[in-house]
Amino acid sequence: MLDFDEDEDEFGLPSIASMRRKGKRKTSKKTDPANLYPSFRNGPTATATLATWAVNNGDISQERNLPVYPSAKKTEGKILRPQYKEILQDPANSLHLISHPPLPTSATPKERDAHSARITRINKFKRVLQASTISMTEIRDLSWSGIPSELRAMSWQILLGYLPTSSERRVATLDRKRKEYLDSVRQAFEKGSAAADAPVETSMMTGPSKSSSYRGKGRGLDEAIWHQISIDVPRTNPHLELYQYEATQRSLERILYVWAIRHPASGYVQGINDLVTPFWQVFLGSYITDANIDSGMDPGQLPKTVLDAVEADSYWSLTKLLDGIQDNYIHAQPGIQRQVAALRDLTARIDDKLAKHLEREEVEFIQFSFRWMNCLLMREISVKNTIRMWDTYLAEEQGFSHFHLYVCAALLVKWSDRILKMDFQEIMMFLQALPTRRWTEDDIELLLSEAFIWQSLFRGSKAHVLKTSSGLGPLTL
Numbered sequence: 001m002l003d004f005d006e007d008e009d010e011f012g013l014p015s016i017a018s019m020r021r022k023g024k025r026k027t028s029k030k031t032d033p034a035n036l037y038p039s040f041r042n043g044p045t046a047t048a049t050l051a052t053w054a055v056n057n058g059d060i061s062q063e064r065n066l067p068v069y070p071s072a073k074k075t076e077g078k079i080l081r082p083q084y085k086e087i088l089q090d091p092a093n094s095l096h097l098i099s100h101p102p103l104p105t106s107a108t109p110k111e112r113d114a115h116s117a118r119i120t121r122i123n124k125f126k127r128v129l130q131a132s133t134i135s136m137t138e139i140r141d142l143s144w145s146g147i148p149s150e151l152r153a154m155s156w157q158i159l160l161g162y163l164p165t166s167s168e169r170r171v172a173t174l175d176r177k178r179k180e181y182l183d184s185v186r187q188a189f190e191k192g193s194a195a196a197d198a199p200v201e202t203s204m205m206t207g208p209s210k211s212s213s214y215r216g217k218g219r220g221l222d223e224a225i226w227h228q229i230s231i232d233v234p235r236t237n238p239h240l241e242l243y244q245y246e247a248t249q250r251s252l253e254r255i256l257y258v259w260a261i262r263h264p265a266s267g268y269v270q271g272i273n274d275l276v277t278p279f280w281q282v283f284l285g286s287y288i289t290d291a292n293i294d295s296g297m298d299p300g301q302l303p304k305t306v307l308d309a310v311e312a313d314s315y316w317s318l319t320k321l322l323d324g325i326q327d328n329y330i331h332a333q334p335g336i337q338r339q340v341a342a343l344r345d346l347t348a349r350i351d352d353k354l355a356k357h358l359e360r361e362e363v364e365f366i367q368f369s370f371r372w373m374n375c376l377l378m379r380e381i382s383v384k385n386t387i388r389m390w391d392t393y394l395a396e397e398q399g400f401s402h403f404h405l406y407v408c409a410a411l412l413v414k415w416s417d418r419i420l421k422m423d424f425q426e427i428m429m430f431l432q433a434l435p436t437r438r439w440t441e442d443d444i445e446l447l448l449s450e451a452f453i454w455q456s457l458f459r460g461s462k463a464h465v466l467k468t469s470s471g472l473g474p475l476t477l
């Protein structure tokens with residue numbers, strides 16, 4: 001069981017338990033964010049960064065015993081595709097494997113229409129993806145409304161710019177990038193005098209002795225980075241069986257560590273562990289007959305070549321994502337500061353009554369929206385729904401930086417009627433545990449549609465060029 005500070009979560013936010021203990025007391029209400037965020041006592045230019053604050057005020061790294069992993073399971077229906085070697089070589093080889101099971105005779109007219117529409121949509125994607133040169137305009141237009149699961153892995157890699165649009169370059173590029181990543185893993189983990197005695201495998205390691213040797217001590221690793229990663233990975237998606245297996249956790253550790261040491265300007269920041277999981281899950285699913293793989297299957301049973309490819313593709317995709325929002329994670333995290341300020345101003349334009357209520361109750365936007373920006377709402381939205389949301393983010397020119405702001409605004413104003421009836425304590429408890437657990441894809445699509453409306457109304461308007469209160473310069477909504 002992972003322990004958190006009894007008064008705070010891992011990002012330093014007041015925990016729900018502590019809020020309940022405090023009840024209705026108003027003494028905890030403070031205008032100055034330094035009361036909840038000690039690192040900000042000297043304002044946004046304080047020496048301590050948001051990342052340091054999140055670590056120092058949250059679940060501080062501590063030594064823990066090695067985790068106990070679930071036993072391997074072989075669930076009928078979740079098996080490796082027989083053509084996995086062809087898919088490894090070129091994801092386009094999976095396009096002709098898509099099948100359309102017939103509907104049962106008892107299907108309703110509505111179900112038949114939905115089935116027909118899905119087949120039509122899949123065929124539109126296939127036409128675009130099978131072209132010798134893929135049209136980015138067409139793939140973006142199709143992806144905005146959601147990508148069929150059978151086509152998501154390849155589509156995401158194209159949209160990210162990881163896979164080239166030219167079919168002639170695809171095989172060679174994949175081979176080169178995967179080898180480059182695996183070489184980076186070897187270099188990262190073979191540093192130090194211990195390397196010769198304890199070489200690190202680039203795919204799954206099993207058994208207690210290998211798990212112990214993988215802890216990073218005496219291996220010449222950056223201890224601060226490695227230690228925090230080794231603490232965060234076991235708490236990543238703890239409610240999903242897929243992320244409790246050793247194969248998954250070791251893979252995530254390698255991806256995060258290699259990314260951190262290759263990006264010293266930011267290094268590893270808590271929250272990045274969440275961002276890699278949609279890629280890992282989607283790419284793994286492309287090699288399995290049942291794409292719904294968050295339970296019932298131990299990835300450690302798969303061939304090494306499959307796990308290596310999933311890991312490498314996830315690393316490069318995470319890199320592409322973070323390249324677009326890296327100022328969220330560098331010193332002082334200016335990207336997040338700008339977005340939090342922009343969310344406050346945008347909320348005032350959309351729902352002035354809500355904004356004034358939050359101000360009266362002395363709710364600071366950073367108290368709840370830091371996590372929304374840092375983890376891209378992955379703590380509020382399920383992985384499955386996040387994957388659907390990322391279809392749209394990837395279809396947008398600046399989906400993870402700009403469009404995400406409008407999604408956060410849409411999420412906040414969605415609960416306006418409820419929040420207006422709450423005081424400070426109730427608002428904080430509500431926003432830290434939004435009732436989104438049972439959300440479906442329809443709920444996500446409604447949220448995205450609302451965000452699109454706000455973006456259409458406010459983006460690019462000269463009247464909405466704002467100067468943030470943090471003094472970081474203008475930010476155009």
